[in-house]
Amino acid sequence: MQFLIRQYQAEDEREVVALWNQCLPRDEISLNTFRRKIILDANFDPCGCYVATAKRHIIGFILSIRRRYPYYDLGMEPGKGWITAFFVHPEWQRKTIATKLLERAEEFLSRVSVKDIFVSDYTPNYFIPGVDMDSYANAQHFLKKAGYKKVQNVYGMGRSLVDFRIPEEMGEVFQKLADSGFSISLFKPSHTLKVLEFLRKNYPGDLFRVALERLRENPECDEVLVALKDDQVVGFSHFLDERFGPFGIDEEYNGRGLGPMLYYHTVEQMRKKGKHNLWLAWTTGRAKDFYHKVGLKVLRRHVIMKKTV
C-alpha cells in the first residue's frame, strides 16, 4: 500500500489531533493544546514536522524540535534536539512508516547541527517525558531498532489527598528546623526578587521559567510557597490545579527534613484550596525516593531515550 511523507501544513491540524488521540490514548490533547504547545511554541519549525498520508488522509505524524531562541539560563543548548511526539495509525503500523518519518526528522535535525536527539525531555513543551514503558512499549522497541539508547527512567507519581495528615513524627523535625531559623511561608510579593534569585542560582531553566510566568500572571499567587532560612529563600514549591511542582530546595540544606517540611506545607495549602488529589508528571533518581517516602505512588513509568547522530 502506498503512502507519502510530506512536511506538516497548517490545514493538517484537525486530522493530526484526531489521529493523535487515537494513537496516544493516555495523552489525549485538544486542538487548543496542539496550537498552544506546538504551533505557538517559538521553537516550532515546520521543516522539522512531518506527516505520512495515504489516499489524502493523515496516517502518521512526527515532531522534532531544536531551540531557535535561548531558553533562560540554559541558552540555546547547542547540539541538542528532541522528538516530542510520533505515531502511526494502528492499521498502518509495521509498514516502515515510522521509520521513514523518523529519517526525515533526523535529517532535519542534522541539517540544523543537532548531534544528540532525545525522546523527549524538551522543556517547556514536552508531552510525555520519555516513552511510556507500559502504554507505548511498541515505541520503545521501535526506537531501539532505530539506534536509540536509554538515558534514564522518569516517573509520574501521585496520591489522593482525601485522608492526608502531616505525620505526627514530623512535629519534632519541624521544631528542630524552626529552632535553627528555618520556616515555611506562603509566597508574599515581597519575596519575589529573592525567589527569582534563588531559582536563577539553584534551578536555572524550567523552574525559573515557571516561577517567572506564574508570578507575572499573578504577582500575589497563593499557589507558591517558600522555605526560608532567617530571611533568605532556600526552597521553592508550586502547584497548579492538582499538579504539584516544580519543587526544590537549596542542596546545601539537604538531609535535615527541610524538603518534607516544604512538601507537607504545600500539600496543606493544596487541601485548603480544595484539591482532592496530587500528581506530578516527572521525577527521577533521589527525588523519586523522596516522593515515595512522603506517600506518593508511581503512576507512570517512562524512559528517556537518546541517539547521537
Ligand SMILES: CC(C)(COP(=O)(O)OP(=O)(O)OC[C@H]1O[C@@H](n2cnc3c(N)ncnc32)[C@H](O)[C@@H]1OP(=O)(O)O)[C@@H](O)C(=O)NCCC(=O)NCCS
Ligand atoms: C511506535 C510506532 C510509531 C511504530 O510505527 P511503525 O510505522 O509501525 O514502525 P515501523 O514499521 O517503521 O517499525 C520499524 C521497526 O520498529 C520495531 N517495531 C515497531 N513496532 C513494533 C512492535 N509493535 N513490536 C516490536 N517491535 C516493533 C520493529 O523492529 C520494526 O521493524 P520490523 O517491522 O521489520 O520488525 C507505532 O507502533 C505507534 O504509533 N505506536 C503508538 C504511538 C506511540 O507509542 N508513540 C510514541 C509515543 S512516545
